[in-house]
Amino acid sequence: MVSLGCPKALVDSEQIITRLRAEGYAISPSYQDADLVVVNTCGFIDAAVAESLDAIGEALTENGKVIVTGCLGAREGVVLEAHPRVLAVTGPHALQEVMQAVHRHLPQPHDPYTSLIPDHGIRLTPKHYAYLKISEGCNHHCTFCIIPSLRGTLVSRPVHEVMQEAESLAKAGVKELLVIAQDTAAYGMDMKYRSGFWQGKPLRTHITELTAALGELGVWVRLHYMYPYPHVDRLIPFMAEGKILPYLDVPLQHASPKILKAMKRPAGGENALAHIRQWRATCPDLTIRSTFIVGFPGETEQDFEKLLSFLEEAQLDRVGCFAYSAVDGAAANALSGHVPEELKLERQARLMELQESISAAKLRAKIGRSLTVMVDEVDEDGIIARSMADAPEIDGMVFVDGESQSVSPGDMFEVRVTDADSHDLWGSRVA
Numbered sequence: 031m032v033s034l035g036c037p038k039a040l041v042d043s044e045q046i047i048t049r050l051r052a053e054g055y056a057i058s059p060s061y062q063d064a065d066l067v068v069v070n071t072c073g074f075i076d077a078a079v080a081e082s083l084d085a086i087g088e089a090l091t092e093n094g095k096v097i098v099t100g101c102l103g104a105r106e107g108v109v110l111e112a113h114p115r116v117l118a119v120t121g122p123h124a125l126q127e128v129m130q131a132v133h134r135h136l137p138q139p140h141d142p143y144t145s146l147i148p149d150h151g152i153r154l155t156p157k158h159y160a161y162l163k164i165s166e167g168c169n170h171h172c173t174f175c176i177i178p179s180l181r182g183t184l185v186s187r188p189v190h191e192v193m194q195e196a197e198s199l200a201k202a203g204v205k206e207l208l209v210i211a212q213d214t215a216a217y218g219m220d221m222k223y224r225s226g227f228w229q230g231k232p233l234r235t236h237i238t239e240l241t242a243a244l245g246e247l248g249v250w251v252r253l254h255y256m257y258p259y260p261h262v263d264r265l266i267p268f269m270a271e272g273k274i275l276p277y278l279d280v281p282l283q284h285a286s287p288k289i290l291k292a293m294k295r296p297a298g299g300e301n302a303l304a305h306i307r308q309w310r311a312t313c314p315d316l317t318i319r320s321t322f323i324v325g326f327p328g329e330t331e332q333d334f335e336k337l338l339s340f341l342e343e344a345q346l347d348r349v350g351c352f353a354y355s356a357v358d359g360a361a362a363n364a365l366s367g368h369v370p371e372e373l374k375l376e377r378q379a380r381l382m383e384l385q386e387s388i389s390a391a392k393l394r395a396k397i398g399r400s401l402t403v404m405v406d407e408v409d410e411d412g413i414i415a416r417s418m419a420d421a422p423e424i425d426g427m428v429f430v431d432g433e434s435q436s437v438s439p440g441d442m443f444e445v446r447v448t449d450a451d452s453h454d455l456w457g458s459r460v461a
């Protein structure tokens with residue numbers, strides 16, 4: 031299995047290898063030992079398309095029998111034009127079709143013992159954290175994005191199924207659940223938020239009720255890809271009460287109303303700053319992460335400055351910034367006022383410079399405080415951990431001094447912060 035792309039694609043890969051193992055297939059660590067290769071592709075931006083096509087080419091050269099799935103698979107013509115020798119092409123989130131293709135080209139072995147796989151499936155993440163995908167697809171039409179045409183409209187997973195998976199992950203030793211979807215806060219909208227059942231009680235297919243139930247499992251629960259819909263306000267008290275992590279990943283993408291309108295962003299008309307103020311008043315320790323796109327078609331210096339002033343006011347903790355890049359098939363390509371490449375990069379650098387000073391000041395303010403951390407890795411140089419404010423892979427680390435022999439990934443303890451830069455923290459274990 032070659033898995034490319036975002037955590038949502040990673041979960042699709044996990045589901046495919048889980049089913050493969052359940053049916054008695056073995057997963058090989060190398061091309062040479064494999065009878066067939068499944069490549070789960072990404073098709074989000076042109077660079078990801080190129081990376082996916084390269085990965086398919088490599089699998090064909092090294093192995094020869096290749097099934098392609100994932101976001102780029104939704105554009106079958108592009109895959110087949112570059113690699114006509116692939117055995118089959120499916121779109122994203124297409125477990126059944128991938129399995130049918132595998133059965134066709136590598137008939138199922140019979141070994142009843144290999145079907146003894148764990149309830150929570152097989153995961154590609156470390157043992158102590160897991161992504162929990164609660165829905166697939168998206169009902170929005172952001173003009174820079176082609177995900178709805180690749181992954182379809184919103185389809186929420188039944189609430190009991192999500193809770194069952196979360197519970198079996200927690201029982202298997204997972205200490206942190208990262209809740210993901212294309213639009214997490216829209217969970218249940220397609221089902222009109224109907225009630226399901228969990229542990230004999232009704233539970234609505236709604237993000238607030240799901241989050242409250244997840245908060246009872248005794249593990250860290252982190253919310254990603256939340257748009258600032260008014261009902262998100264109702265989640266903040268759970269954070270203030272310590273039921274879920276005081277962390278919100280809100281991809282805002284811009285702050286100029288004109289650009290947000292041109293982007294057709296969900297909740298783009300909401301006053302993000304007012305929400306942020308209110309969230310912080312309810313939960314002062316809240317960490318807010320966001321991403322922004324600069325150089326969107328029509329973005330003037332004035333729009334960009336609006337974005338900079340927003341960042342100064344909002345004092346977000348973590349920020350990612352992309353220079354706008356046209357995606358084949360995206361509606362934004364037809365907009366006028368495309369920003370020259372050089373100017374986009376200049377704006378990206380200006381934004382990151384400003385944000386770096388904000389992030390650095392926010393992290394410096396943690397020096398002297400004691401924080402609960404979760405260990406990610408232990409090596410000869412020491413312990414690498416994360417605090418509640420840090421999501422794996424995308425945020426910073428906490429480097430911990432001291433004896434590491436009896437420490438393992440997933441362990442949690444208190445650390446006194448001794449130093450900080452604009453991204454990471456350093457500290458010592460509190461005895």
Ligand code: SF4
Nearest residue numbers: 168170172175177212
């Ligand atoms: S919300 Fe917008 S950016 Fe996110 S998947 Fe949907 S259309 Fe794409």
